[in-house]
Amino acid sequence: MRISELSRTGGVPIATIKFYLREGLLPPGQPTAANQAEYGEQHLRRLRLIRALVGIRGLSVGTAKEILAAVSENVDDTHQMLGLVIGARPVDKEKGEKEAEAEAGDDPLAEGLAEVDELLERTGWEVSEHAPAKRVIAETLTTLRSLGADVDWRTLLPYAELAGRTAVLDLDQLRDADDPLEQAERALVLTVLLEPVLLALRRLAQESESARRHGG
């Protein structure tokens, strides 16, 4: 297809596609004439993945490029690829480890992180040692306690069980995607865009449950 069709089908303006080509996020098309090139399905899939990384996950073009390079190296390893795209694991593993070491000395979250490890042991989940999500949970536990709430990892265990079932639904949505890049894009879109929906469903369910308990 020509660049105009790539733009239309991919939902990305031509000027933006040209920028991605210049920056090396998209590989060049097959030249057909002076100033013209032919693009294939792989370009379209890659363009959609870039759109999701930049437009939906809100990454910089530089970070998107790093992730795309890592994705290209791991295209046969679905688990690695999904983790990179969703942000479950840092792109630069060594950097993540170095940062963690630097913090380990007097990390104010050390206590919270130990609790998260306790929680993960109970769930039996297999996750990256430096998964950013672990710090999010540790921070909130610390904040909640500073506000006087009586919570610890045990409070979160039943929530984690439900999150586990939610993740099974998420992964089920990816079954029909044949191409690895398509699967990566779909994983990213569903993970990020469903976030506000899951929180909205919880609010509605809370209202309904409150009506049931306290009379609406």
Place this chain on the structure above:
Amino acid sequence: MRISELSRTGGVPIATIKFYLREGLLPPGQPTAANQAEYGEQHLRRLRLIRALVGIRGLSVGTAKEILAAVSENVDDTHQMLGLVIGARPVDKEKGEKEAEAEAGDDPLAEGLAEVDELLERTGWEVSEHAPAKRVIAETLTTLRSLGADVDWRTLLPYAELAGRTAVLDLDQLRDADDPLEQAERALVLTVLLEPVLLALRRLAQESESARRHGG
């Protein structure tokens, strides 16, 4: 207690407490001497609720004041009160209805909202007609389809079921609070602060589920 103790126990600076007193968010204390007053447990509970509305839900002082007034009128109706504090229902019901009518003519979300109603009918949930969360879900369905994702309310039904169980856990956390204001504050803190935790748990569970399916 004196204002200094109210500040220490409530975790709010004295200057901020004085501002809340001037703005009428907090009722005056019992005067004991010139420029001195005595504050009670009710002041403390109300102060904590203000802190949660302004600091955690991020509301303006004006909106917090409106909600506090509505809460005071509904202090014996736990369901109403929780809905107000969490934002499940608009404070000004008539305003909400008017806005909805104004939009009804050519609401770009009309199709999405009809789907949300279908979803709610299946779950059997009892929620406010103009709950803001309904629009969030309608918007995302519309966005996902514009990105080519094959989703509709049926996709969300199993997620809704899990959200329903999450809400049961949420409401269980409030059982031990005796005072209605304390219950309202705790509901708000847990609802809002657990949001990033629930999303982080989902990310970790996704990584683990991906490892299980695709080999980690």
